[in-house]
Amino acid sequence: MSATLIGSAILGLLLAGYVAQKYGLPPPPPKISGIDLGTTFSSIGVYHAVTGDTEIIPDDTGRRSVPSVVAFLGNGSELIGISAVEQQEHNPTRTIYDAKRFIGRTFDKDSAEFQRDLKRYPFQIELNEQQKAYFVVPLDNGTDRIITPEEVGSIIIAYLRRAAEKSLNTPIDQAVISVPAEFDQIQRNATQDAASLAGLEIRRIISEPTAAALAYGLHKKKGVENVIVVDLGGGTLDVSVLWLQGGMFVTRAMAGNNRLGGQDFNDRVLQHLLKTIKQKHGTVVSDKEDVQQLRLAVEAAKIQLTSFPHSTLDLKLRSVGHFKYHLTRNEFENLNGDLFASVLEPVKAALEDAELSKDDVDEIILVGGSTRIPKVRQVVGTYFGKAPNYGVDPELAVVTGAAVQAGVIGGGWPLQVSAMELPVSLRKRHIYHETTDMDDNEL
Numbered sequence: 001m002s003a004t005l006i007g008s009a010i011l012g013l014l015l016a017g018y019v020a021q022k023y024g025l026p027p028p029p030p031k032i033s034g035i036d037l038g039t040t041f042s043s044i045g046v047y048h049a050v051t052g053d054t055e056i057i058p059d060d061t062g063r064r065s066v067p068s069v070v071a072f073l074g075n076g077s078e079l080i081g082i083s084a085v086e087q088q089e090h091n092p093t094r095t096i097y098d099a100k101r102f103i104g105r106t107f108d109k110d111s112a113e114f115q116r117d118l119k120r121y122p123f124q125i126e127l128n129e130q131q132k133a134y135f136v137v138p139l140d141n142g143t144d145r146i147i148t149p150e151e152v153g154s155i156i157i158a159y160l161r162r163a164a165e166k167s168l169n170t171p172i173d174q175a176v177i178s179v180p181a182e183f184d185q186i187q188r189n190a191t192q193d194a195a196s197l198a199g200l201e202i203r204r205i206i207s208e209p210t211a212a213a214l215a216y217g218l219h220k221k222k223g224v225e226n227v228i229v230v231d232l233g234g235g236t237l238d239v240s241v242l243w244l245q246g247g248m249f250v251t252r253a254m255a256g257n258n259r260l261g262g263q264d265f266n267d268r269v270l271q272h273l274l275k276t277i278k279q280k281h282g283t284v285v286s287d288k289e290d291v292q293q294l295r296l297a298v299e300a301a302k303i304q305l306t307s308f309p310h311s312t313l314d315l316k317l318r319s320v321g322h323f324k325y326h327l328t329r330n331e332f333e334n335l336n337g338d339l340f341a342s343v344l345e346p347v348k349a350a351l352e353d354a355e356l357s358k359d360d361v362d363e364i365i366l367v368g369g370s371t372r373i374p375k376v377r378q379v380v381g382t383y384f385g386k387a388p389n390y391g392v393d394p395e396l397a398v399v400t401g402a403a404v405q406a407g408v409i410g411g412g413w414p415l416q417v418s419a420m421e422l423p424v425s426l427r428k429r430h431i432y433h434e435t436t437d438m439d440d441n442e443l
Ligand SMILES: *[C@@H]1O[C@H](CO)[C@@H](O)[C@H](O)[C@H]1NC(C)=O
Pocket: 073, 075, 076, 077
C-alpha cells in the first residue's frame, strides 16, 4: 500500500511538474460543462484538462441520472429530480414530466396527437396564441403557476449546475448541451433559452448521437467513416447514421420507433404474470397496489436478468397472497422476441436512407438503458456481424460526449483533436409497431 502511495505521489509530482512547465500554473478548473437534458433523465459532466477524464457529477442524492421531473407544492416551492418523483403519486396535477416533448414545438389543438397528450398527462396543458404548449399548476392560494417547457428545462439545468458547482467548488457559467438529432432550429433555440434562463451561456449544441460517438472517442479513431447509433430507452428507439471525416460529423439518416422501449418489455412480462396468476389462482388481479407491486418487481427482474440467467419474483399480493415466480432470461427473451427483433427495422430504414449496406458500418454504438439487455446487443451485433462498442454506461454516453465536446472547446490538454458537427436538415423516418396493443387507453 505504501508503495502505491509513493508511486502516486511521484506521479502527482511529475504531473504537477509537467503542468507547471506547460502553463506555469496549476491546471485550470473546468468552466464549460456538458449537459444532457433528456426526456426522462438529465445529467451534467465536465472534462478535466491534464488527466483527460470526463466526470459525470452526481446530485445530492448521489444520482448521476437525475429524473427530468419538476414538482410544485401547494405553497409554490419546487421539488426537482428524485424528490419530485417520490411525491408524484400524491401530487399528480402539480408534477411535470416529459417537458422536453413539448419544447419549441407548436401544436394543433384539434390534432389527434395533442388530444392524446391531454389525456395521457395528469397535469394541465394549454396552448398559447402561437400554439406553443404551457403547463398550468394550481396553487393553494387559488392562483395558478404558469410554466413553459423552457422554464421546466431551466429548473432542471439550474439544479444540475448547482450540483456541479458544489462538487467542483468552482463557478460554471458555460455549457455544451445535447439535443435529439431530429430537433429543428426552433427546438434547438428553445433548449438554448432553457439554459440561458438557468444562467448558462451555451457554447455549442450537439446532437445526441454525435455526443455518444464522442464519448467513445470515435472522433480521434483512425479509419472510422460510418457509424450507427442505436438509442433504446424506456419508450422510444432512435437510430442515426453518422458520417465521420477528420473529426467532423454529419448525420446522414435517422429513423425511429417512438412506441418501443423498456416499458413495452416490462408490459409483456406483466401480462404473462397476470395470466399465470389467473391460471393458478383463478383470480384476475385488478387491485392497483398489486399491479404496481408486480410492475416494480418486473422492472427489478429485468435489470437482474441483464447480468444473471434467472431472477425470482417473490411477492405478497393482496388479491392472492404469496406469489413466487422464477423468471429465466430465456423466457424473458421469448416473451419479447418479436419486439427485440423489431429493433432492426429502423436500423435497416436508416441504412437504406443513407445508401449504405450493413458492411459499410465501421462502428456500432448503443445508447440508452434498454441496450443493457443482452438480447438487444446480440440482435444488433449479429445483424452487423460485429460487436457493438461497450464500456461507457449507455445511460451516460450522451452526457459524457457533451463533456468531451466541452473539453475540445475549452482547449483542455491533452485533448488536441477537433470535433465538429455539420448542420443538416433531414427527415426522420418513423416506424410504428401496430401489432403491439399499447395504445393510450392504458393510462
Ligand atoms: C412549502 O411547504 C413545504 C412542505 O410543507 C416546506 O418545506 C417549505 O418550506 C414551504 N415553502 C415555502 C416557500 O413556504
